[in-house]
Amino acid sequence: MSEDELKGRAAALLELHQPGNPVILPTVWDAWSARLAVDAGFAALTVGSHPVADSVGKPDNEGMTFDDVVARVGQITAAVDVPISVDIESGYAQTPVRLIEGLLSAGAVGLNIEDTVHSDGGRLRSSDEHAGLVAGLRAAADASGVHVVVNARTDLFLRQDGDEADRVDRAIARLRQAADAGADVLYPVGRHQPETLRRLTSELPLPVNAIGVPDQDDPASFGPLGVARVSFGPFFQAALAARGKEILARWA
Template sequence: MNALADKATKFLALHQPGDPVILPTVWDAWSANLVQQAGFAALTVGSHPLADSLGKQDNEGMTFAESLARVREITAAVDIPVSLDIEAGYGRKPAELIEGLIETGVVGLNIEDTVHSEGGRLREPQEHADFVAALRQAADAAGVHVVINARTDLFVKQVGDEADRTDRAIARLRLAAEAGADVLYPVGRHTPETLRRLTSELPLPVNAISTPDQNDRAYFAEAGAARVSFGPFFQAALATEANRLLQRWS
């Protein structure tokens, strides 16, 4: 447990605004090894590519147990810190989620505010913050500072009026910060102006998303991001290249 706690502390320390950690998003031991061998300091496991690799649908088409079974293979294959997208929590209690992550060797998590099991509704801002608080309490009780990346889907789901969407996202994520989150994730492909506003007005390190073949680390550093992940785009880019190779033979 002490080794896992140390790994979690080191993972959190990688999140530096203006000096972002790049976390390629993986889905199995092969892709995780690819990332570690390329020299990255940590990685994240995305629900979308993981579900695809299992023949399941994203948005909790797989179970928490199915996710953990695959992630256990990943943590056994690599030494670097691993974070897992736990979607909306699969209907599990926060303590159960933290217990499963720690047992699997995971030191970070993404938690969405979309409740897939309830028609894709968004949790109310305080409701999401309360879920974050319960996750933090459970992790603290377990003695591992699991790095909580609190995500809002306001942008990707285009919820409400665009004119005040950034204001609402900031207000929502500030509540999550007060509840014990470590990183804030206003997921979406933002304009440079919006990303700079988010990184400057939010009180914690901000996670940005990118495709692996666009922008670069310097772009996100200048915008003030502390973490960059690829969501489903790394897997999609590899699929495009695989299709190119296969078409020569079909």
């Protein structure tokens, strides 16, 4: 893919993020699931680490290598003609330059980066450290000439880190720091009550990514809460797996 094509896809992906009118980015894991989503009419996709890991028989939380991810992403971008964002977990202990170069070489124009460090015992990065990584990714993307869409994720809610009473405050502070470092989108990953999600979207300075359970949530519920992006994490694959088990059980 040429640099101009990558630039165009990156710009298109970023433009889709409109608070109150969220882009729905189905989370896929291979060429088949990507084609399924694009044929259904979706304009961009995310590639999820958990579904990809499941599809190749490896554990999530960086049980794959970054090269494994790049190879799979290349198969997906060869199969569909839409912008692709990739969950790169906590970075697979790679440098920002290596991460950006690998994603662009596979035709991806966006990334999620989380603050749990799987290569270092699963510890949580400090706010400064996470912001530093975001800044490194932004600098590497700028140097490449492509404005890769950086989605900065915090796992405070997922990990139930610290006191619940100030968890939202700490998440907002952490994500604001990531925004200042060059993120384009902010991802307080977790299943939130509407009032919590509304507070996050109103107090954070950039478009906010929420997670949706595709066979349970109401697609129309996210816009009024100010969400700009909805992705499915592992839940689309899980819903298909549940239906698959029902079909297979008739024949077992």
